[in-house]
Amino acid sequence: MTDPLVTVDDLEKYYYENDTLLDRLTGAEREAVRAVDGVSFEVREGETLGVVGESGCGKSTLAETLMRLREPTGGSVTFDGDPVFDLSGTDMNAFRRRAQVMFQDPFSSLDPRMTAGEIITEPLAIHGVGTSGERRERAETLLDEVGLSADQIDRYPHEFSGGQRQRIGFARALAIDPEFIVLDEPVSALDVSVQAQVLNLLADMQAERDLTYLFIAHDLSVVRHISDRVAVMYLGEIVEIGPTEEIFEDPKHPYTKALLESVPRADTDERDRTVETIRGDVPSPRNPPSGCSFRTRCPELIQPPGLDLPQATFRGISEFRTRIENGDIDVDLRWEQVGDPDREDREAFVDSLREEAFDTELPDAEEETVSEAIRALADGDRETAAATLRERYRSPCEAIDPGLPAGEHPSACLLNEQPEDVETAREEWEADYEAPEAGASSR
Amino acid sequence: MTDLLRVRDLSTRFFTEEGQINAVENVSFTVEAGSVLGVVGESGSGKSVTGLSLIDLVESPGKITSGEIWYNNADLAERVEGDRPEAVDGDFVDLRRLSEAERRSLRGSAFSMIFQDPMSSFNPSITVGEQIAEAAEVQRRASANPRSTRSRTQGYGLGQMLLDGVLPNRSYTSEESWDRAVELLERVGIPDPAERAEEYPHQFSGGMLQRAMIAQALAGDPDLLVADEPTTALDVTIQAQILDLLADLQETMEMSVVLITHNLGVIARVADRVSVMYAGEVVERGTLRDVFDDPVHPYTKGLLGSVPDIDQPGERLEPIAGNVPDLVDANMPDRCYFADRCPKAMTDCLTRPPEYEVSDGHRARCVLAEREYSEADAVPDERFARATDDGTAANDGSTAADGSIASDAEVSDD
Numbered sequence: 002m003t004d005p006l007v008t009v010d011d012l013e014k015y016y017y018e019n020d021t022l023l024d025r026l027t028g029a030e031r032e033a034v035r036a037v038d039g040v041s042f043e044v045r046e047g048e049t050l051g052v053v054g055e056s057g058c059g060k061s062t063l064a065e066t067l068m069r070l071r072e073p074t075g076g077s078v079t080f081d082g083d084p085v086f087d088l089s090g091t092d093m094n095a096f097r098r099r100a101q102v103m104f105q106d107p108f109s110s111l112d113p114r115m116t117a118g119e120i121i122t123e124p125l126a127i128h129g130v131g132t133s134g135e136r137r138e139r140a141e142t143l144l145d146e147v148g149l150s151a152d153q154i155d156r157y158p159h160e161f162s163g164g165q166r167q168r169i170g171f172a173r174a175l176a177i178d179p180e181f182i183v184l185d186e187p188v189s190a191l192d193v194s195v196q197a198q199v200l201n202l203l204a205d206m207q208a209e210r211d212l213t214y215l216f217i218a219h220d221l222s223v224v225r226h227i228s229d230r231v232a233v234m235y236l237g238e239i240v241e242i243g244p245t246e247e248i249f250e251d252p253k254h255p256y257t258k259a260l261l262e263s264v265p266r267a268d269t270d271e272r273d274r275t276v277e278t279i280r281g282d283v284p285s286p287r288n289p290p291s292g293c294s295f296r297t298r299c300p301e302l303i304q305p306p307g308l309d310l311p312q313a314t315f316r317g318i319s320e321f322r323t324r325i326e327n328g329d330i331d332v333d334l335r336w337e338q339v340g341d342p343d344r345e346d347r348e349a350f351v352d353s354l355r356e357e358a359f360d361t362e363l364p365d366a367e368e369e370t371v372s373e374a375i376r377a378l379a380d381g382d383r384e385t386a387a388a389t390l391r392e393r394y395r396s397p398c399e400a401i402d403p404g405l406p407a408g409e410h411p412s413a414c415l416l417n418e419q420p421e422d423v424e425t426a427r428e429e430w431e432a433d434y435e436a437p438e439a440g441a442s443s444r
Numbered sequence: 445m446t447d448l449l450r451v452r453d454l455s456t457r458f459f460t461e462e463g464q465i466n467a468v469e470n471v472s473f474t475v476e477a478g479s480v481l482g483v484v485g486e487s488g489s490g491k492s493v494t495g496l497s498l499i500d501l502v503e504s505p506g507k508i509t510s511g512e513i514w515y516n517n518a519d520l521a522e523r524v525e526g527d528r529p530e531a532v533d534g535d536f537v538d539l540r541r542l543s544e545a546e547r548r549s550l551r552g553s554a555f556s557m558i559f560q561d562p563m564s565s566f567n568p569s570i571t572v573g574e575q576i577a578e579a580a581e582v583q584r585r586a587s588a589n590p591r592s593t594r595s596r597t598q599g600y601g602l603g604q605m606l607l608d609g610v611l612p613n614r615s616y617t618s619e620e621s622w623d624r625a626v627e628l629l630e631r632v633g634i635p636d637p638a639e640r641a642e643e644y645p646h647q648f649s650g651g652m653l654q655r656a657m658i659a660q661a662l663a664g665d666p667d668l669l670v671a672d673e674p675t676t677a678l679d680v681t682i683q684a685q686i687l688d689l690l691a692d693l694q695e696t697m698e699m700s701v702v703l704i705t706h707n708l709g710v711i712a713r714v715a716d717r718v719s720v721m722y723a724g725e726v727v728e729r730g731t732l733r734d735v736f737d738d739p740v741h742p743y744t745k746g747l748l749g750s751v752p753d754i755d756q757p758g759e760r761l762e763p764i765a766g767n768v769p770d771l772v773d774a775n776m777p778d779r780c781y782f783a784d785r786c787p788k789a790m791t792d793c794l795t796r797p798p799e800y801e802v803s804d805g806h807r808a809r810c811v812l813a814e815r816e817y818s819e820a821d822a823v824p825d826e827r828f829a830r831a832t833d834d835g836t837a838a839n840d841g842s843t844a845a846d847g848s849i850a851s852d853a854e855v856s857d858d
Contacts, residue, residue, distance in 0.1 A: 055679035055680070055681065056679055162767045164767065165767075192486035192487055192706065192768065193486065193706065193708070193747060193750040193751055194486060194746060194747060194750045194763050194764035195486075195763070195767065196750065196763075197749075197750035197751075197752075197761035197762070197763030197764075198763040198765075200752070200761055201760065201761055201763065204760075219679065219680075221680070221754055222751065222752040222753065222754040223752055225752065225754055226752035226761070249754070259681055260680060260681060261754070262684075263680040263681045263683065263684040264680050264709065264754055265683075265684075265687070265707070265709030265710050265712060265713040266709050266712060266713075266753075266754065266755065267708035267709045267711070267712050267736070267748065267751050267753075268712055268736065269712065269732055269733050269736045269737055271709065271712035271713050272712070272713065272714075272732075276684050276688070278681065278684040278685045278688055279681050280685070282649040282650075282651055282652065282682065283649075283679070298681075324635070324636065329635070329636050329639060330636065330639075331636070331638065331639045334638055334639065338638075
């Protein structure tokens with residue numbers, strides 16, 4: 002195994018809201034948006050590590066924080082033995098020469114008032130490399146290398162197409178001969194035919210110059226195509242990391258599985274492939290779920306000891322509980338629909354909501370518990386309704402935050418191997434859990 | 445299967461300061477009743493304008509300059525026959541020959557459209573329910589008064605305006621339409637629809653809002669839904685949900701869908717027939733199987749070869765060299781538009797190719813449908829070097845890098 006070039010350890014980047022001076026004076030509690038929430042991994046020399054995830058999962062913030070383009074709120078990054086966040090002066094300059102970034106948007110990442118030559122030579126000028134004549138020569142060579150022509154050196158960005166601009170952005174990143182390049186969605190703004198050109202270029206350059214890439218993308222096909230290893234992010238955390246082959250052929254985390262299944266294949270057999278879509282949306286990083294962050298959408302939610310319902314039933318009840326807890330169910334409106342302004346016929350209320358919330362029969366014991374919860378809701382007692390359901394249907398996934406164990410292909414899911422402290426926490430939780438009698442009054 | 449829509453030689457042009465832009469050029473295709481037509485192409489290939497042209501939403505400086513859109517609707521045909529016999533052919537009516545008002549009356553009830561970006565398609569200051577109810581209300585008023593094509597704008601005169609000034613909270617929509625909106629929201633899979641209807645667009649996630657937009661489009665129970673990149677702004681897990689929903693709605697409501705996208709995977713997932721667009725033209729069309737398994741046009745092949753395969757990685761991609769042309773009329777060559785990027789360009793390609801029939805229902809605008817590629821007739825690359833200054837030199841740049849690779853690979857295929 003080759004040595005890690007970059008080691009990221011428990012990196013955190015929180016953005017705070019309600020954090021102005023006035024807020025502090027008035028004592029308002031500041032609210033954290035956990036863009037990157039404790040991420041650890043390493044990038045090995047000469048490899049491409051792909052980072053995938055849906056929008057808002059923190060991939061770009063991760064890239065920017067790792068390059069120290071944003072100040073982290075916790076954790077550390079080591080680049081070839083140097084702690085990146087503690088560097089200053091000439092050491093910092095040296096780091097900046099060895100690590101470069103290429104950005105997503107070919108339209109906003111190039112200064113419209115600079116020519117291609119000026120853009121490419123700017124990093125050289127900043128680091129004081131060569132005379133201006135030499136720098137220009139270097140820019141011409143680079144333009145050739147990235148598949149443009151040297152006589153386009155005096156053109157402005159608007160004279161180039163999107164794919165060509167990405168080539169210029171890449172030439173700029175290559176200008177000072179870096180060892181490590183962070184590629185933040187380098188092809189997502191491009192059409193497929195042009196995207197393929199740029200992907201081939203990236204692969205060629207890596208082979209030629211021994212580059213190490215951190216490749217960020219939301220397109221799984223692209224990531225599989227270019228990466229040696231892949232990290233999957235969800236809500237600011239890495240949920241699974243491992244060699245590309247293993248991630249795609251043998252995904253362990255339910256989120257990775259769902260993600261892979263969701264990608265439509267450009268193939269005539271695609272119509273007949275059954276896709277188990279995962280429900281719901283990504284939760285807000287302002288208010289992430291307790292325990293496992295994927296549990297609100299997970300198709301493999303773990304049931305408490307003693308309970309063995311079909312997954313769909315358990316999920317249905319869990320989702321119903323979430324609706325009650327979030328106050329999504331409008332009790333007044335429901336009474337109105339029942340057509341009972343005096344709110345006397347509780348059973349009609351129960352039937353109405355019960356029917357709307359579950360399209361299938363429930364086992365007797367669950368039917369009883371659910372009805373009891375709805376009865377409490379009918380009286381306007383949301384707390385009791387939620388508590389009734391919580392007591393019987395709480396999952397270890399909501400209590401215990403899974404972690405990434407050591408190893409070549411770890412995943413942060415309680416269904417798989419977990420670090421020792423997580424295993425212990427789970428055992429304690431299970432010992433603590435005592436299933437209440439179905440329908441037993443909680444009061 | 446009967447046809448719902450037959451489009452013949454449709455052309456849409458934009459008359460801009462930079463010159464005339466041929467966004468859609470002589471496009472022909474058929475939409476069968478109860479099926480999904482996928483329109484695929486890269487940005488700037490004219491696929492969105494084709495969608496807008498279908499429901500007559502092209503705005504100035506754009507204009508539909510020629511073509512016929514035959515719509516299968518016996519009732520409409522009967523109604524129009526008296527006034528305009530030339531616009532009727534059996535059960536089909538040529539929409540291009542109807543009056544502006546008649547076309548407008550079909551929008552929403554016969555044709556409907558959803559767009560790429562749900563966030564910018566909704567009014568941020570009106571509740572989602574109200575916006576859907578509005579669409580339902582328009583249809584309700586129109587069907588209450590079917591003869592009048594003015595009914596949906598009627599009734600908003602000076603008096604109404606003054607009244608709105610005095611009573612700003614007075615709603616345009618009736619309670620009936622509001623209930624319909626809630627019902628539609630439930631139909632598209634939004635939980636707690638009655639509560640969510642009273643929320644504003646910013647309270648919805650992207651996927652939810654896309655569902656709401658679909659609900660709005662369904663308000664008039666349309667025969668045809670034009671979906672322009674409906675999942676492009678969404679994440680893959682949400683995309684899968686929306687595609688499922690569209691397929692389900694299409695089946696249960698027996699509508700036809702024209703699905704416009706650049707994503708070949710999305711096409712493969714839901715489309716029955718496919719039209720591939722390039723530079724404003726349909727270069728190949730046929731069933732999904734025809735186009736994906738037996739593509740004839742080198743552009744279609746190139747497009748399929750450019751997509752990295754998630755199940756079979758590792759192979760080098762075979763991109764198409766060069767860039768999409770800019771569609772300005774003055775710059776468009778009098779030959780096959782794809783010839784200068786084509787690895788198999790021959791002397792035949794120096795004239796504009798007609799649409800050749802490959803097999804029943806499978807057509808391609810390429811001479812390769814008729815004959816084999818022969819190297820003896822190959823056109824040297826220099827032949828395409830153009831005098832125009834801007835786009836061309838730029839094109840050469842990327843050709844230098846990838847053109848040789850792509851063309852080598854293609855030739856050795858034969």
